[in-house]
Amino acid sequence: MDTEQLAKIFKALGHPTRVKIIEHLIDINTCVCGEIVNIFPYSQSTISQHLKLLKDSGIVCGEIEGPKTYFCVDKIVLNKFKHYIQNL
Amino acid sequence: MDTEQLAKIFKALGHPTRVKIIEHLIDINTCVCGEIVNIFPYSQSTISQHLKLLKDSGIVCGEIEGPKTYFCVDKIVLNKFKHYIQNL
DNA sequence: ATCGTTTATCGGCTATTAACGATAAATAAT
DNA sequence: ATTATTTATCGTTAATAGCCGATAAACGAT
Numbered sequence: 001m002d003t004e005q006l007a008k009i010f011k012a013l014g015h016p017t018r019v020k021i022i023e024h025l026i027d028i029n030t031c032v033c034g035e036i037v038n039i040f041p042y043s044q045s046t047i048s049q050h051l052k053l054l055k056d057s058g059i060v061c062g063e064i065e066g067p068k069t070y071f072c073v074d075k076i077v078l079n080k081f082k083h084y085i086q087n088l
Numbered sequence: 089m090d091t092e093q094l095a096k097i098f099k100a101l102g103h104p105t106r107v108k109i110i111e112h113l114i115d116i117n118t119c120v121c122g123e124i125v126n127i128f129p130y131s132q133s134t135i136s137q138h139l140k141l142l143k144d145s146g147i148v149c150g151e152i153e154g155p156k157t158y159f160c161v162d163k164i165v166l167n168k169f170k171h172y173i174q175n176l
Numbered sequence: 177a178t179c180g181t182t183t184a185t186c187g188g189c190t191a192t193t194a195a196c197g198a199t200a201a202a203t204a205a206t
Numbered sequence: 207a208t209t210a211t212t213t214a215t216c217g218t219t220a221a222t223a224g225c226c227g228a229t230a231a232a233c234g235a236t
Binding site: 012016 | 091092094095096098099100101102103104106107108110111114166169170173174176
């Protein structure tokens with residue numbers, strides 16, 4: 001896990017809303033964008049962009065099924081991330 | 089450790105240079121701004137700002153001694169941070 | 177084929193970030 | 207008192223982030 005990707009993940013988590021999103025994703029395992037929109041006081045487009053950022057960092061993956069996209073935490077990446085932090 | 093502070097630390101680490109700075113600070117325990125300037129291809133003011141960001145997040149503290157400022161990782165905050173990540 | 181549902185993207189706006197050089201501030205040494 | 211050293215801050219510029227509403231795109235169901 002190189003510095004660039006690490007920084008990217010840190011950056012992706014560098015926003016309170018995205019921290020809460022990832023906590024939520026870990027809690028409920030998988031989740032659709034619309035559900036998250038309902039939790040937060042932001043528009044659908046804003047939440048979609050937050051999810052995109054998380055996805056682009058690699059910590060979250062999204063699978064398209066029909067009109068919905070199911071987001072979930074990429075456990076492999078998360079574990080690498082945890083491992084890095086633990087060795088700090 | 090609330091979401092706001094967490095996000096602040098994540099954000100502070102959300103830049104490759106700052107990741108490297110904190111790795112360096114952990115390696116050598118304590119460090120003066122000028123040393124860090126010598127490591128990176130950035131100006132003194134840029135590095136000083138990166139250090140300020142890290143300091144403002146709480147993960148790093150700086151002690152002024154004479155004209156120098158000694159930066160070091162705040163181990164209490166780092167441990168809280170590690171603990172949070174581990175429980176993800 | 178049309179409509180409803182869901183998500184992604186575009187354009188626009190404002191605020192923040194990242195970088196720099198220049199300057200100020202603080203101290204140590206001469 | 208002056209100079210050298212070290213760091214912080216200011217002002218600027220370009221780029222990025224965060225938010226929104228509007229629109230497009232993809233699919234399922236009617």
